[in-house]
Each structure stands twice: as structure tokens, then as C-alpha cells.
Amino acid sequence: MEFLTPYKWSVLVIGLVGLMQVIQLIIADVVALKAKHTPGFPIEATHDSFVFRATRAFMNTNESVSIFILLLMFATLLGGAPSWVNGFSLLYFVARVGHMFFYYINFSLARSGAFGLSLIGLVGLFICGVLTLV
Numbered sequence: 140m141e142f143l144t145p146y147k148w149s150v151l152v153i154g155l156v157g158l159m160q161v162i163q164l165i166i167a168d169v170v171a172l173k174a175k176h177t178p179g180f181p182i183e184a185t186h187d188s189f190v191f192r193a194t195r196a197f198m199n200t201n202e203s204v205s206i207f208i209l210l211l212m213f214a215t216l217l218g219g220a221p222s223w224v225n226g227f228s229l230l231y232f233v234a235r236v237g238h239m240f241f242y243y244i245n246f247s248l249a250r251s252g253a254f255g256l257s258l259i260g261l262v263g264l265f266i267c268g269v270l271t272l273v
Contacts, residue, residue: 145221149211149228156204156232163197163239186245196242200235203257207231210264219267227267231260 143150167190174190176182182191207228214224237253 143215146215146224148225149215152228152232153208153211156200156207156235159232159236159239160197160200160204163193163200166243167193167197186247189243192242192245196239199238199242199254203235203261206261207264210261210268214264214268214271217268217271219264219271223267224264227260227263229260230263231257234260 170190170193171178171182174188176190182188182194185191211224211228214227234253234256238250238257241247241250241253
């Protein structure tokens, strides 16, 4: 797997995103238990509730992580410029951590900005792959 060596930072990001999801899952479950939320029942959709925000932060990461993995594979397997692929992967991860944090503290403008940065990371990975085809 020597071909992955130039992309070691992106591989690290895969692990870090996985760890972040484990942390988000634990936080969402613990706050739901503390709030005595009955498992399997809907959570009231209000940003005033930390249970809702913690659950949504986790769900939002789940919604984008498969896209990240697909685009990272696309860019890596086509031999996209490692410095750019690694950079966009790191941008995605840092933005997702920011998104999680801002969701937890209910800072919606910053949360939206972090989401936008994560989208730039995803689009950047796509462009890295496409550029190898031209």
C-alpha cells in the first residue's frame, strides 16, 4: 500500500473522523440518558434542547461522512495532488469539529460557516480527482 504513503494525513483524518463520531455518539447518548429521554422516541425538535443539538450534530456528521470517504477515494485512487488532497481532508475534519462544537453551544452562524468550510473541503477533493483526468 505504498501508494497511500503520500496521503497519510488523509488516512489519519479518516481515523479522526471515526473517533469524532464515536465521541459524538457517546455525548448524544449520555445527554439523552441524563435528560431521561426514552430511547426510540422522537426528540423534540428545538435548538433550545442540548439533547436535540447533540443528536443533530452526530446525525449531520453521519450525513456527510460517506460523501467524504467517496470523494477521498476518488481523489486518491486517481492520484490527485497529495498536498491538496491532504489539505482538503484536513479542512473537512477541522470544519466538522467546528460544526460539532458550534452546534453544542448553539452558535448557529458559526455552525453554518463551519458547514460551508466542510463543503469546500468536499468540493476540493472532487476537484483534485477531476484535475487528474484533464
